[in-house]
Amino acid sequence: MSESFTKGMARNIYYGGSVFFLLMLLALTFHTTKEMPKRDHRENITESVERGKMLWEVNNCVGCHSLIGEGAYFAPELGNVYVRRGGEAGFKAFFKGWMNAQPLNIPGRRQMPNFHLNDQEIDDLAEFLKFTAEMDVNGWPPNDEG
Amino acid sequence: MNTLKYQSQAVAKPYFIFAMILFVGQILFGLIMGLQYVVGDFLAGAIPFNVARMVHTNLLIVWLLFGFMGAAYYLVPEEAETELYSPKLAIILFWVFAAAGVLTILGYLLVPYSTLADLTFNELLPTMGREFLEQPTITKIGIVIVALGFLFNLGMTILKGRKTAINMVLLTGLIGLAVFFLFAFYNPANIALDKYFWWFVVHLWVEGVWELIMGAILAYVLIKVTGVDREVIEKWLYVIIAMALITGLLGTGHHFYWLATPEYWQWIGSIFSALEPLPFFAMVLYAFNMVNRRRREHPNKAATLWALGTAVMAFLGAGVWGFLHTLAPVNYYTHGSQITAAHGHMAFYGAYAMIVMTIISYAMPKLRGIGEANCNRAQVVEMWGFWLMTVAMVFITLFLTGAGVLQVWLQRLPENGEALSFMATQDKLTIFYWLREIAGVVFLLGLFAYLASFWVKEKQA
Ligand code: HEM
């Protein structure tokens, strides 16, 4: 690096640049959080959805699955499983059957444990997955397979 | 023989040793998961995949934190030209953090996760069950307390001593690490908001403040092994971290493409994150430049190799593999695929695992009273470790990338009805996963070689 470009100049770019862009991030975050209600449909967060999210967390579903593309890549994407598995008409029945059938114990196949959830809890999880599927996330995933 | 400039630097040693022990654990659990990828029911009852994954990733993060702390305790006194404010506090915090870490990992392994949540009163302040942030809330609080004590200790040391650029940048990075971790306590019922601020921990760590830590450690080691003028090295350091933050802060946008967020993030995220490779590229230029302009022949060749290797591998893993999937139109297809896993592995290894091994390689001979460097034989074994691990990681990355490309091709690109399901796609990727597992075993052998080098002595004549 040339001699006329001094350490002091570099330091000032560092301070100025990082403060400026940190403020930009904060400003955009402020704007984004104002816009998000239109897209995440938070008016649909019922107590059931809330409990469902908690169940999702305390059973660490995200340790095998991804949810809207984040999490683990070992098991199917669940952000849109509501759409993939029957939607309004069929999802809840599918989901209840699925949760109760675990583990499938198919030799050699990846396993999902049984979490010993009661019907209410399974319904809460289903409501949470429905809520997630109905958020407007700019058209991801590309198809129903997730 | 005493080879430390400041006696209190010695507190770094348990931090480094413990980091390496956890590293071994991390890799063992990685291999368990790697096998479960292809033999789905392997240990499925005893160690379900999600448990192995928590152990793998949390051990990674915790050993890196131990490494960063060890690095700070080692280099801050020397840079500040004064003893550490309180070596005793550093040792107490070591045991607190080690105990909290071990208990947390045992909790993951011994009881079902939901039981662990109950036992630790997660419902009072629910923070568990999110990727990388799986620790019980009390562990998280423990981490904050350890971090505060640690920062206090360093801050007081720097206050009474010389304030070099390296020390200030390192301290800023570490403070940033602690501050952004606080977002781990924010867990709203709205999953979209939860995810948005989750990235304030994850992204702003690895593509923000951790780069400051990495830059500072690299600068310190380069000064030591090359003898190049501090002014020059510190100027580069500022340029690199300036680029890192200028690109990385708004680069966070590459995680807001598909998240109930406005579309403008697809532009902002793409543009700024596309520039994120620049600081990593600058690190390569600078590391090689400084080594070429060296004013002394430092006997620790292994440390120099680690320093250069870190710069190159961080550029490949973060810069090249990050760029690969960072533009919104590409990310639309690759998001959450094996491509993400490929990038995550090489970036974490290249940037952060390697920078910790760089400082360990440089500092350990001094901490152990051996001198400037280990004997030649030990260095040769250490370099075997370096090459085996690094080449194995290149192959892990390539195999996962292969799996990811095929996954996108089969599962993401075709229309509804034609696309293969997730599980059917995974069946087609088996060969890549087997190869990844083999490369993983080579990685473990490399790690053993690396650790063995600590016991190698010169042949008695
Ligand atoms: C050497 C053998 C290793 C094997 C077989 C292995 C295997 C795995 C597997 C199977 C996963 C879970 C992927 C999923 O969610 O489906 C994972 C995650 C992860 N591993 Fe490893 N790993 C190894 C070494 C390492 C090393 C050396 C590092 C870093 C220094 C590392 C860092 C990570 C990270 C950061 C994740 C989370 C990735 C993400 O969320 O995208 N692993 N690993």
Ligand code: HEM
């Ligand atoms: C050393 C620095 C870096 C580390 C340790 C790192 C690590 C990671 C990890 C572990 C993930 C997966 C997160 C998850 O589980 O969802 C990830 C995601 C991602 N990273 Fe990095 N990264 C680094 C730098 C970069 C850079 C410089 C770029 C861009 C040029 C980048 C682009 C991305 C993108 C686009 C994703 C999202 C992938 C997806 O959509 O699934 N990363 N990174």
Ligand SMILES: [Fe+2]
């Ligand atoms: Fe990122």
